Amino acid sequence: MASQSANLDTETLWGGKESPFQTSYGKLMMWFFLVSDALTFSGLLVAYGFTRHDTLEAWPIGEETFNSLPGLGHGFPLIYVALMTFILIVSSVTMVLAVEAGHRMDKKGVVKWMIATIIGGFFFLGSQAWEWSHFIHGSEFGKVELADGSQAIVKGHFGEIESFTVTEAGTHHKKGDVIKEDLMHTFQHAAEKGHINNGIIELHDGSKASIKKAKDDHLKLIIKKDGKSYTVGKEIEGKKAEDLYYSAIYSGEENRVIYGANLNKNEYGPQQYGQFFFFITGFHGFHVFSGVLINILILIGVMRGVYHKRGHYEMVEKTGLYWHFVDLVWVFVFTFFYLI
Amino acid sequence: MERDDLIEYSLNGHHSDDEGKLIRKKIWKVTILLTAITVLEVALGAYIKQSSGAWPYVKWSFVALTLLKAGYIVMVFMHLGDEKKWLRNVVLIPYALFIMYLIFIALWEALAVGDAWMGA
Numbered sequence: 001m002a003s004q005s006a007n008l009d010t011e012t013l014w015g016g017k018e019s020p021f022q023t024s025y026g027k028l029m030m031w032f033f034l035v036s037d038a039l040t041f042s043g044l045l046v047a048y049g050f051t052r053h054d055t056l057e058a059w060p061i062g063e064e065t066f067n068s069l070p071g072l073g074h075g076f077p078l079i080y081v082a083l084m085t086f087i088l089i090v091s092s093v094t095m096v097l098a099v100e101a102g103h104r105m106d107k108k109g110v111v112k113w114m115i116a117t118i119i120g121g122f123f124f125l126g127s128q129a130w131e132w133s134h135f136i137h138g139s140e141f142g143k144v145e146l147a148d149g150s151q152a153i154v155k156g157h158f159g160e161i162e163s164f165t166v167t168e169a170g171t172h173h174k175k176g177d178v179i180k181e182d183l184m185h186t187f188q189h190a191a192e193k194g195h196i197n198n199g200i201i202e203l204h205d206g207s208k209a210s211i212k213k214a215k216d217d218h219l220k221l222i223i224k225k226d227g228k229s230y231t232v233g234k235e236i237e238g239k240k241a242e243d244l245y246y247s248a249i250y251s252g253e254e255n256r257v258i259y260g261a262n263l264n265k266n267e268y269g270p271q272q273y274g275q276f277f278f279f280i281t282g283f284h285g286f287h288v289f290s291g292v293l294i295n296i297l298i299l300i301g302v303m304r305g306v307y308h309k310r311g312h313y314e315m316v317e318k319t320g321l322y323w324h325f326v327d328l329v330w331v332f333v334f335t336f337f338y339l340i
Numbered sequence: 341m342e343r344d345d346l347i348e349y350s351l352n353g354h355h356s357d358d359e360g361k362l363i364r365k366k367i368w369k370v371t372i373l374l375t376a377i378t379v380l381e382v383a384l385g386a387y388i389k390q391s392s393g394a395w396p397y398v399k400w401s402f403v404a405l406t407l408l409k410a411g412y413i414v415m416v417f418m419h420l421g422d423e424k425k426w427l428r429n430v431v432l433i434p435y436a437l438f439i440m441y442l443i444f445i446a447l448w449e450a451l452a453v454g455d456a457w458m459g460a
Binding site: 027039050078082095097100105320325327332334335338 | 382
């Protein structure tokens, strides 16, 4: 390797005898950029740590919050994020194989492995879209404020709502109408607004209806904020859990239940939790997205033979550095957001 | 001036087919290792509750395993282990010093703020 430096012209040597790190200008600058980007992400994660340490409310627990798989429902703690992590690791591996192929001037190999990397990147972005959508929509039960002022998240299987039967006519529905559409959405909206009183739901048009709903299974309340009777960590199951839950939902009071998440409130824990989730995973997702775009541009360059003519595939190596960095950041996000 | 088309240090990265074989072997080894660590982390996270007595150990082992993973990604996948010693130091040392300081000061302060909220 060192033998090369004897033939270098002064231009390459930045006007000196030797480049300080015996590496090209572009690669060095990529490293400096990555250090600055790493500082940004560290700042975000440290801010997250700060908020978590100074909050009195119970912080959401990863395996309770993220336990769903697409199409399979609940009961799979952390499996989905683990899958996302694995996808990103694999795409990092295919990238490093592309770089390796580039070092052998193997154009076909570079193309093959870069395509694999780009596919991995798209898979990750798709997974993240599902994850966000799931996080925003939340669970079927939501987070509930119990009669004693404590707050609890709810686990179990939500019994399906079968129909609403109108008992008091409004501007749109007549008495005796049976409604079978958009039930869950209507139910959650009414529950949040406090429009369900004693099991009678008030619909948008002012009509009132009784709710026909299958029984829930394995309902469990986990207390997340202290109240007069219950403290954080207490778990309530069985008949008592059902009574407590439905007396809150059917109380006719506003804001007794929160479904899903937005920037103001979320069902998982303190308000800042949702904000950090959106900002940190969003900022990382944006890096993945731009990484995929850069990879596509470089792939086009590879296919047109630009780098082969140049005599080296360092552009692939540089974009590879960025891609690995994205993987590196995810390793930390995974640990501090989902595991701990 | 366009620098990337110059014949320069960029050529130092080249290696032969035989060297490539060894490098690929190393890459696959690291892949298996990273996957195994992730599986272990998820298993620990799913089965050991945060309320259990073992949790503090699990938590710190998460941090240690994460640093191990990060080390392999940076040193092997990003080839920082193969760069000149001083490039490695220039990247790692300032970053590590600053971040250790930031983590210490922020978490220490956060605990104090938390105590203040408690309001005793």
